[in-house]
Amino acid sequence: AQKITQTQPGMFVQEKEAVTLDCTYDTSDQSYGLFWYKQPSSGEMIFLIYQGSYDEQNATEGRYSLNFQKARKSANLVISASQLGDSAMYFCAMREVRGDSNYQLIWGAGTKLIIKP
Amino acid sequence: EAQVTQNPRYLITVTGKKLTVTCSQNMNHEYMSWYRQDPGLGLRQIYYSMNVEVTDKGDVPEGYKVSRKEKRNFPLILESPSPNQTSLYFCASSLHQQGVRASLTFGAGSRLTVL
Numbered sequence: 001a002q003k004i005t006q007t008q009p010g011m012f013v014q015e016k017e018a019v020t021l022d023c024t025y026d027t028s029d030q031s032y033g034l035f036w037y038k039q040p041s042s043g044e045m046i047f048l049i050y051q052g053s054y055d056e057q058n059a060t061e062g063r064y065s066l067n068f069q070k071a072r073k074s075a076n077l078v079i080s081a082s083q084l085g086d087s088a089m090y091f092c093a094m095r096e097v098r099g100d101s102n103y104q105l106i107w108g109a110g111t112k113l114i115i116k117p
Numbered sequence: 118e119a120q121v122t123q124n125p126r127y128l129i130t131v132t133g134k135k136l137t138v139t140c141s142q143n144m145n146h147e148y149m150s151w152y153r154q155d156p157g158l159g160l161r162q163i164y165y166s167m168n169v170e171v172t173d174k175g176d177v178p179e180g181y182k183v184s185r186k187e188k189r190n191f192p193l194i195l196e197s198p199s200p201n202q203t204s205l206y207f208c209a210s211s212l213h214q215q216g217v218r219a220s221l222t223f224g225a226g227s228r229l230t231v232l
Binding site for chain 2 (some may be wrong): 004031032033035037040043044045047050052054091093094096097103104107108109110
């Protein structure tokens with residue numbers, strides 16, 4: 001079964017609009033971390049934002065915020081006032097303990113976001 | 118500058134010709150890991166290392182080897198590459214004691230093509 005599900009393979013958004021990228025996860029652990037990474041066409045993986053399972057407040061980092069709904073097991077990324085440079089692949093990932101403390105990062109398949117001028 | 122450095126960035130090789138992708142980090146991170154990225158599959162873990170001389174298999178270890186003789190280096194070895202190992206490879210590292218809170222720092226990626 002998929003542990004991280006990103007249901008939007010691709011999205012087109014008008015510049016300056018806000019955009020929400022969906023992510024749902026599946027875990028029976030109490031302690032886990034949720035991450036969003038951006039991958040531009042150049043290929044590098046850029047860390048955007050982190051949400052801990054015990055964090056009561058939604059994480060924010062500049063124009064990025066994470067809409068964390070623990071009971072629904074969702075961790076949607078919200079980008080406010082989108083810019084052309086936001087066009088990229090976006091990956092949701094979960095870090096949990098597996099086996100003898102392998103803090104593996106488990107990845108969704110990604111959402112390709114294209115910002116239209 | 119804190120970074121993870123991978124080499125080579127691009128490589129085309131032929132089936133069966135042994136190759137090594139190097140990975141080095143300058144952040145004194147204990148945890149290092151190799152991932153491969155294939156379209157529609159996200160990133161999948163190949164091997165990881167908790168510290169020097171401690172390595173273990175991830176989800177897709179077949180056809181790969183690693184070693185961790187020094188804390189900063191974590192090379193990925195393909196003893197006999199095959200076309201199904203054509204992929205984009207990422208090395209990443211983090212502080213181990215941060216556990217699930219630790220964000221991974223990634224290298225720039227190595228695009229490997231096996232003919």
